[in-house]
Amino acid sequence: MAKKTQKPVALVCTSGTAAANYYPAIVEAYYSRVPLLVLTADRPHELRDNGAPQAIDQIKMYGAYTKYFHEMAVPENTEQMKRYARRQASRSYSIANHPNKGPVQLNFPFKDPLVPDLTLSDLWGSSTQSFVNHITGKEQIDASAASQVLDLLQGQSRGVFVCGELHSDEAKEHLLQLAKKWEVPILADVLSNLRKHPYTNEWVISTYDAILKQEEIRNNLDVDFVIRFGSMPVSKPYMQWITAQRPEVHIVVDENQGYREPTSIETTMVFSEPASLLKQLNEAESLPEIDRKWSNFWFENNQTATEILTLNQDELTEGTAILALSETIQEESVVFVGNSMPIRDLDTFFLNDYKSVQVMSNRGANGIDGVVSSAMGVAATGTPVTLVIGDVSFLHDYTALFYC
Numbered sequence: 001m002a003k004k005t006q007k008p009v010a011l012v013c014t015s016g017t018a019a020a021n022y023y024p025a026i027v028e029a030y031y032s033r034v035p036l037l038v039l040t041a042d043r044p045h046e047l048r049d050n051g052a053p054q055a056i057d058q059i060k061m062y063g064a065y066t067k068y069f070h071e072m073a074v075p076e077n078t079e080q081m082k083r084y085a086r087r088q089a090s091r092s093y094s095i096a097n098h099p100n101k102g103p104v105q106l107n108f109p110f111k112d113p114l115v116p117d118l119t120l121s122d123l124w125g126s127s128t129q130s131f132v133n134h135i136t137g138k139e140q141i142d143a144s145a146a147s148q149v150l151d152l153l154q155g156q157s158r159g160v161f162v163c164g165e166l167h168s169d170e171a172k173e174h175l176l177q178l179a180k181k182w183e184v185p186i187l188a189d190v191l192s193n194l195r196k197h198p199y200t201n202e203w204v205i206s207t208y209d210a211i212l213k214q215e216e217i218r219n220n221l222d223v224d225f226v227i228r229f230g231s232m233p234v235s236k237p238y239m240q241w242i243t244a245q246r247p248e249v250h251i252v253v254d255e256n257q258g259y260r261e262p263t264s265i266e267t268t269m270v271f272s273e274p275a276s277l278l279k280q281l282n283e284a285e286s287l288p289e290i291d292r293k294w295s296n297f298w299f300e301n302n303q304t305a306t307e308i309l310t311l312n313q314d315e316l317t318e319g320t321a322i323l324a325l326s327e328t329i330q331e332e333s334v335v336f337v338g339n340s341m342p343i344r345d346l347d348t349f350f351l352n353d354y355k356s357v358q359v360m361s362n363r364g365a366n367g368i369d370g371v372v373s374s375a376m377g378v379a380a381t382g383t384p385v386t387l388v389i390g391d392v393s394f395l396h397d398y399t400a401l402f403y404c
């Protein structure tokens with residue numbers, strides 16, 4: 001639910017291994033920047049570490065995978081403690097929601113009787129207003145930093161944008177506009193959701209994985225600059241290509257000190273909201289000239305690869321199944337896709353059109369666990385979901401279907 005709405009969702013559990021069962025989901029949420037409020041019930045202090053039932057050490061139990069931890073006080077019906085609880089609630093929500101989004105844990109010791117007294121006056125406070133209001137600015141790039149980026153690109157004529165998973169619609173619209181204006185191709189990972197976008201255009205290269213799979217092309221395709229937005233793409237050939245190429249200028253744009261750069265090639269990290277940098281580039285008086293032969297190469301190969309990938313649809317294969325899904329899927333729906341071959345199949349065969357379909361996956365830690373639950377969570381927000389998943393991953397988590 002949190003992944004779809006990009007707003008914090010609360011998880012509530014009893015003490016003991018119930019809390020430990022959240023661990024893989026919290027790891028995934030941390031790496032894929034999903035905001036979660038993990039509210040773990042605990043035994044009171046006098047019943048810890050002394051053989052009392054259902055008591056484990058829950059203090060900071062998710063280690064480095066939460067952005068914030070707080071051990072709540074034992075509840076008391078006093079004005080001061082109600083204010084304290086509300087302040088902690090507001091603070092935790094804000095931390096989970098602030099970029100980079102992620103999980104926070106609040107641990108709650110409770111004494112017997114465990115049933116709360118819901119008749120207390122003013123128990124919930126104001127349901128429309130946060131107790132502590134947080135106004136948080138965005139990480140904007142200023143004109144001089146944007147011109148440093150442009151300076152790096154001077155004289156470079158063979159370049160690409162690369163787009164992995166990226167949540168900002170504003171950034172996507174600026175990127176599509178800039179690619180068209182500057183005639184720079186966008187190598188669009190399936191999780192970028194640029195392929196099935198109402199404003200998608202011919203500069204979106206959805207078949208780059210298939211193109212770069214050809215070793216001969218990969219070894220002979222010299223690139224001057226790469227500007228990447230969002231997470232690292234799924235495509236292995238892309239990773240091999242830029243690792244071998246070590247482009248003159250390799251720019252990774254990430255907000256708030258994110259550090260998603262696994263290739264270990266010379267890189268310029270730009271810390272800015274992607275939309276902010278893209279807006280500045282779109283407004284720049286002049287942009288370095290692009291080699292027409294270079295952009296035509298991508299443009300033509302994208303067309304050829306699309307024709308080849310869609311050629312033989314008589315036989316049932318993973319590819320033809322994805323092509324059929326792509327054709328029949330309804331607008332405003334989600335495809336939730338599992339690891340590890342399903343996401344690669346989608347990356348190869350889920351091609352461009354003007355539909356509004358969102359592809360989602362657990363690519364923070366690439367687990368095959370909890371994938372049915374994740375798809376169920378998206379469906380719980382009211383969006384139609386198609387789950388594309390392997391049999392092992394399905395068996396791992398099919399009990400999630402009991403909550404249908």
Ligand SMILES: Cc1ncc(C[n+]2csc(CCOP(=O)(O)OP(=O)(O)O)c2C)c(N)n1
Nearest residue numbers: 339340341342366367368369390391392393
């Ligand atoms: C929790 C977890 N355990 C193990 C793995 C290693 N792993 C990656 S893919 C995979 C097999 C998945 O099989 P299946 O669901 O049938 O999908 P496919 O074979 O089509 O990739 C395994 C065990 C993992 N990613 N996550």
